[in-house]
Amino acid sequence: MKFKRFKILIRDIKKYKALLLILSPPVIYLIINNYIPMLGVIIAFKEINYSDGILGSPWVGFKNFRFLFATSDAFVITRNTLGYNTAFIIMNIIVPVSIAIALNELRNKWLPRIYQAVMLFPYFISMVVTSYLVLALLSHNNGFFNSALMPFLGKDPVNWYDAPVYWPFFLVAINVWKTAGYTSIIYLASLAGIDPQLYEAIAIDGGGKWAQIRYISIPMLRPIIIVMTLLSIGKIFNSDFGLFFQVPLQSGTLFPVTNVIDTYVYRSLILTNDLGMAAAAGFYQAIVGLILVLTTNTIVKKINPANSLF
Amino acid sequence: MKKRSLTEITIPSKILINLIFIIVSLICIVPFILVISVSITDESIIMREGYRLIPSVVNLSAYEYLFTDINQIVRSYMISIIVTASGTLLSLILTAMYAYPLYRKDFPFRKFFAFFIFFTMLFNGGLVPFYIMYTQVLNLRNNLFALIMPFLLNPFFVIIMRTYFTQNIPDSVIESAILDGAGELRILTKIILPLAMPVFATIGLFVTIIYWNDWFMSLLFISKNENISIQYYMYKTMLNIQFMLNNPQAAAMAGSIKIPSETIRMAMAVVGIGPIVIAYPFFQRYFVKGLTVGAIKG
Numbered sequence: 001m002k003f004k005r006f007k008i009l010i011r012d013i014k015k016y017k018a019l020l021l022i023l024s025p026p027v028i029y030l031i032i033n034n035y036i037p038m039l040g041v042i043i044a045f046k047e048i049n050y051s052d053g054i055l056g057s058p059w060v061g062f063k064n065f066r067f068l069f070a071t072s073d074a075f076v077i078t079r080n081t082l083g084y085n086t087a088f089i090i091m092n093i094i095v096p097v098s099i100a101i102a103l104n105e106l107r108n109k110w111l112p113r114i115y116q117a118v119m120l121f122p123y124f125i126s127m128v129v130t131s132y133l134v135l136a137l138l139s140h141n142n143g144f145f146n147s148a149l150m151p152f153l154g155k156d157p158v159n160w161y162d163a164p165v166y167w168p169f170f171l172v173a174i175n176v177w178k179t180a181g182y183t184s185i186i187y188l189a190s191l192a193g194i195d196p197q198l199y200e201a202i203a204i205d206g207g208g209k210w211a212q213i214r215y216i217s218i219p220m221l222r223p224i225i226i227v228m229t230l231l232s233i234g235k236i237f238n239s240d241f242g243l244f245f246q247v248p249l250q251s252g253t254l255f256p257v258t259n260v261i262d263t264y265v266y267r268s269l270i271l272t273n274d275l276g277m278a279a280a281a282g283f284y285q286a287i288v289g290l291i292l293v294l295t296t297n298t299i300v301k302k303i304n305p306a307n308s309l310f
Numbered sequence: 311m312k313k314r315s316l317t318e319i320t321i322p323s324k325i326l327i328n329l330i331f332i333i334v335s336l337i338c339i340v341p342f343i344l345v346i347s348v349s350i351t352d353e354s355i356i357m358r359e360g361y362r363l364i365p366s367v368v369n370l371s372a373y374e375y376l377f378t379d380i381n382q383i384v385r386s387y388m389i390s391i392i393v394t395a396s397g398t399l400l401s402l403i404l405t406a407m408y409a410y411p412l413y414r415k416d417f418p419f420r421k422f423f424a425f426f427i428f429f430t431m432l433f434n435g436g437l438v439p440f441y442i443m444y445t446q447v448l449n450l451r452n453n454l455f456a457l458i459m460p461f462l463l464n465p466f467f468v469i470i471m472r473t474y475f476t477q478n479i480p481d482s483v484i485e486s487a488i489l490d491g492a493g494e495l496r497i498l499t500k501i502i503l504p505l506a507m508p509v510f511a512t513i514g515l516f517v518t519i520i521y522w523n524d525w526f527m528s529l530l531f532i533s534k535n536e537n538i539s540i541q542y543y544m545y546k547t548m549l550n551i552q553f554m555l556n557n558p559q560a561a562a563m564a565g566s567i568k569i570p571s572e573t574i575r576m577a578m579a580v581v582g583i584g585p586i587v588i589a590y591p592f593f594q595r596y597f598v599k600g601l602t603v604g605a606i607k608g
Contacts, residue, residue: 241526
């Protein structure tokens with residue numbers, strides 16, 4: 001029996017060798033770029049010294065993890081990563097869905113297109129450029145906030161880059177500013193596909209605009225909202241490095257509210273050269289991320305199999 | 311007068327919605343206007359009034375100063391263009407090479423290879439093994455390929471491309487090509503590619519943006535001035551200015567190095583975003599169209 005299956009395998013390989021040949025460059029790429037580094041997670045359980053190399057360095061068990069979780073950093077970076085991503089996920093449902101529904105109601109050919117084009121623009125800007133734009137607003141001496149907005153509100157200027165309390169709001173606002181236009185396009189496209197007769201049916205039954213939105217628009221958007229949210233939950237342990245590293249201009253005073261797992265791993269690896277800590281934090285990020293995707297997907301599958309990712 | 315349909319909203323709510331969108335649109339572009347306006351304002355006016363949306367005295371000296379370093383700017387632009395163009399081309403080739411066999415229903419290993427790439431979305435080794443792989447094993451430090459290689463194959467784009475093939479190219483086309491004796495590579499380049507141009511354009515646009523905007527890979531792997539992309543150049547300029555501002559003594563000691571002023575910073579940003587602003591009206595339409603193709607069907 002086994003031998004027969006083996007023969008079929010050989011026959012298939014021979015028959016489809018051209019397709020396998022086409023697949024081989026990208027597969028080799030994935031092995032080098034993704035799969036071999038996956039095995040590199042063993043670094044987290046070793047005390048690396050460069051004379052012995054990665055494989056030769058001694059195993060130290062969970063020592064790196066004990067060190068990592070003994071610091072207050074572990075709590076801060078976990079809280080920040082999860083907190084910001086939760087806020088981003090919620091805002092990235094509320095704002096783009098509202099934009100899409102409102103644009104869809106305008107029933108005008110060119111105005112929504114102009115709004116859309118303008119709102120999409122920030123999406124194309126790198127985080128380095130974003131850091132310049134934010135600096136133009138927040139610079140202590142001459143920034144727009146301190147030289148125009150705060151006097152207008154009758155308030156004293158604030159040294160924004162030294163004031164951690166404001167940054168959770170700034171970071172969420174910057175994230176929404178950059179991505180809302182992009183995400184709303186996806187929702188708007190689904191709304192455009194809704195049969196207008198559905199709205200008319202509700203209207204004839206005496207349902208106003210809010211009823212139409214509540215009973216038609218939102219339910220029609222639900223599957224795509226779930227997919228987008230699932231994808232974000234899968235990445236809830238990852239952050240946009242540039243947003244947390246460069247937009248606050250690496251200000252040390254702001255670390256309690258800007259340090260996330262990604263910036264911590266980078267700083268440990270490159271700036272403080274603490275390979276063990278960086279690898280432990282990276283492993284923690286990868287494992288918890290994997291567990292989160294599998295769990296959310298299983299839950300969604302239980303509730304509604306059609307909405308799950310895999 | 312045309313009668314309002316049952317489902318249309320009232321005129322006052324239309325005006326309100328438009329007003330909200332005008333404000334939102336302003337929020338989206340005002341920072342850019344501010345940066346441009348600061349870059350052309352006279353330095354002494356800035357010191358007196360702070361950043362304003364409309365400059366009271368126009369002065370282009372910030373750009374004059376920037377252009378004394380024109381060689382590095384041109385060099386950085388060249389690096390960005392080379393990395394973006396070759397990265398996008400290579401990435402499209404690899405994506406198509408992965409998507410095509412997955413699209414073939416008769417290919418017995420498609421399930422295995424679909425999982426093989428999907429798994430990379432679920433789990434990754436993280437920054438440390440990746441960094442060691444690139445610097446110690448592949449020896450790519452200060453090599454432009456270190457900026458190209460990380461973004462060559464994205465599982466998402468493979469899925470989008472495969473879905474596009476499935477929905478737009480009927481199996482019968484492939485079957486008859488095989489009967490005519492065409493090889494797989496020939497089918498991919500002569501039949502699939504021309505039929506799937508829209509999805510290649512869309513993914514190409516996405517990948518272009520990823521390469522153009524990346525600076526993290528430069529931060530990790532690049533230290534030589536000759537390999538600094540425009541994004542990384544902007545990053546370094548910002549860093550130097552921050553250092554000067556935080557360490558006035560060091561700046562004074564450096565003496566001969568002219569401290570880049572407020573206006574020069576913003577002029578640097580304008581030089582950096584310039585091409586995107588100019589190209590934006592042209593590619594924006596295609597992007598919206600492509601995004602909806604990928605999102606709905608993918």
